[in-house]
Amino acid sequence: MNNARVKLLLNLASIGLLFLILYLFSRYGTEYQIRILNNMAVFITLAVSYNLVNGICGILHLGPNAFITIGAYTSALLTMSAAEKQMTYIIVPLVWPLNVLHAPFVVSLLAGGLMATLFAFLISFPVFRVRGDYLAIVTLGFGEVIRVLANALQGVTNGPLGLKGLLPYTNLWWSWGVAVVTIIAITKLINSSHGRAMKAIREDEVAARAMGVDPFKHLLLAFLISAFFSGVAGGLLAHLITTISPTLFTFFLTFNLLIIIVVGGLGSTTGAVLGAALFAWGGEALRIVERPMDFGLFKIPGIPGMRMVIFSIILMLVIIFARRGIMGRAEFSWDWLLARLGRSEKG
Amino acid sequence: MNDFFRLEGLLMQFGGLTAVNDFSILLQPGELVGLIGPNGAGKTTVFNMVTGFLNPTAGRVIWQGEDLTGTPVHKVTERGIARTFQNIRLFSDLTVLENVMVSFHQRLGTYFWEAMFSLPRYRREEHRIRAQAMDYLQELGLAHLAGEKAGGLAYGQQRRLEIARALATRPKLLLLDEPAAGMNPQETNELAQLVRKLRERHSLTIFLIEHDMKFVMGLCERIKVLDYGISIAEGTPAEIQRNPAVIKAYLGEPK
Numbered sequence: 001m002n003n004a005r006v007k008l009l010l011n012l013a014s015i016g017l018l019f020l021i022l023y024l025f026s027r028y029g030t031e032y033q034i035r036i037l038n039n040m041a042v043f044i045t046l047a048v049s050y051n052l053v054n055g056i057c058g059i060l061h062l063g064p065n066a067f068i069t070i071g072a073y074t075s076a077l078l079t080m081s082a083a084e085k086q087m088t089y090i091i092v093p094l095v096w097p098l099n100v101l102h103a104p105f106v107v108s109l110l111a112g113g114l115m116a117t118l119f120a121f122l123i124s125f126p127v128f129r130v131r132g133d134y135l136a137i138v139t140l141g142f143g144e145v146i147r148v149l150a151n152a153l154q155g156v157t158n159g160p161l162g163l164k165g166l167l168p169y170t171n172l173w174w175s176w177g178v179a180v181v182t183i184i185a186i187t188k189l190i191n192s193s194h195g196r197a198m199k200a201i202r203e204d205e206v207a208a209r210a211m212g213v214d215p216f217k218h219l220l221l222a223f224l225i226s227a228f229f230s231g232v233a234g235g236l237l238a239h240l241i242t243t244i245s246p247t248l249f250t251f252f253l254t255f256n257l258l259i260i261i262v263v264g265g266l267g268s269t270t271g272a273v274l275g276a277a278l279f280a281w282g283g284e285a286l287r288i289v290e291r292p293m294d295f296g297l298f299k300i301p302g303i304p305g306m307r308m309v310i311f312s313i314i315l316m317l318v319i320i321f322a323r324r325g326i327m328g329r330a331e332f333s334w335d336w337l338l339a340r341l342g343r344s345e346k347g
Numbered sequence: 348m349n350d351f352f353r354l355e356g357l358l359m360q361f362g363g364l365t366a367v368n369d370f371s372i373l374l375q376p377g378e379l380v381g382l383i384g385p386n387g388a389g390k391t392t393v394f395n396m397v398t399g400f401l402n403p404t405a406g407r408v409i410w411q412g413e414d415l416t417g418t419p420v421h422k423v424t425e426r427g428i429a430r431t432f433q434n435i436r437l438f439s440d441l442t443v444l445e446n447v448m449v450s451f452h453q454r455l456g457t458y459f460w461e462a463m464f465s466l467p468r469y470r471r472e473e474h475r476i477r478a479q480a481m482d483y484l485q486e487l488g489l490a491h492l493a494g495e496k497a498g499g500l501a502y503g504q505q506r507r508l509e510i511a512r513a514l515a516t517r518p519k520l521l522l523l524d525e526p527a528a529g530m531n532p533q534e535t536n537e538l539a540q541l542v543r544k545l546r547e548r549h550s551l552t553i554f555l556i557e558h559d560m561k562f563v564m565g566l567c568e569r570i571k572v573l574d575y576g577i578s579i580a581e582g583t584p585a586e587i588q589r590n591p592a593v594i595k596a597y598l599g600e601p602k
Contacts, residue, residue: 185463192462193452193473196441200449203438210398210432212424212453212516221459329440 040280041175049229055267058202063143071112071234078108092154116231162245265325357406381567429518439498450515523555
């Protein structure tokens, strides 16, 4: 058996193992554990697709919350039944044709992804005219525009009231299925000639152009693919939480994603996965610090938001002591793992 | 072909400053021409106008009968003009091999989704460009470093990798911006031999900027001299060495 075939088998085996674990959780796990696992998968999808733009292309894009919002609303509007829509839109009725459209969950997810991609395409022309801090500001602006629109366009989004009572379609299979597909597709892209061109732009845009790489084309490609998967993840998120409103998709969401990919290691897909998993699990585990604590001598009442303080401290520690995050730009590979195992057997 | 490569009255003004004024030159296929001049004379500006990094205020760049003035950089590369950079610009965090493979991208016929789904055609192409990139590395004596990060190479190796990367875009005209900068006499000698060899093997036309006079005089068949953006002389190395205007530009006027 050659090396490539061994790796393919190992990949398939680990995906099989993952789904076996998920199966066990779906049978025997508590609702709380399943909830955390679902969250983890959605954040992995978001982080991996966000990392494609920020880590691989080296662009500081601060508007993924716009893509997630569009994906979530598109998907939610397609799965709600006409009766539900009538009940939900009490102030301003939902505009035609959204009030009659209805689609199965999988179609709604794809539609969410495609709408996010379309939006990304429209904003890409102003966005990629600038670079660096300016690009960050422009994308931040578009993220905010979408949130404001979600608040204001009551006939489409139901405004600040949001959408309630979505059916909880998102289960472990959907969320992890999408996460696995995203990881595979984006990893393949990164390791391809297209991915190399993106990294070349990150390393030195002037030299990349001189070697025949069209920066706009490649940044656009990364941006659109990232938007697509973020939109799909938005649809999953909507049907996981079952209630969406504009407050869910503020810059805070972008900020969390940024923390995830920076802590994981900017430019590493493995890092994005680890960062997202730590974030989803850690966010729950750290709930302890928000509970009232009794130290005998003194008591601390529960402080809501204490988790964010801890997160910020972790981020600062990472920036000080591990500037390039957990993984740096390195990726997990079977070669590396097999080499490690081989060495420990000998030693 | 009369119009292989012709620059016609190139003018570059930055606000009130004229960096290059009325620069014209004609290169025949297979020629090895040098561009010299004191620091700040506008040599790199000429290269930047040719490769599309700067849009000349006036004048034209004619390449194989086609007007290239104002063409985007990556399109110029596609047409067969490649360059290296005075201040080395490698993709430091990519490996040596990947640096060269980037240059193949523009000619690659595969779409991104073929890569995302790992289709057979994509895998064949990837295999092919990997092998060809290795050939270029072999030619420049860098094959043993293929897996290293480009940023970790020694200075002379980085300069050679820049040339390998430019060659991999399959140019007909190669612009070398101070290829010998920072090299010791022995390395400079080897570089001159390498440039000659590459010209033969890839049937290149070479236009180069260099400060090392021994290198330029020994290598180039024809030399153009710039001073304060104005072309002051053109001729064979022997003619240039005797030219009073050139001596004045480099050494100043005798009192």
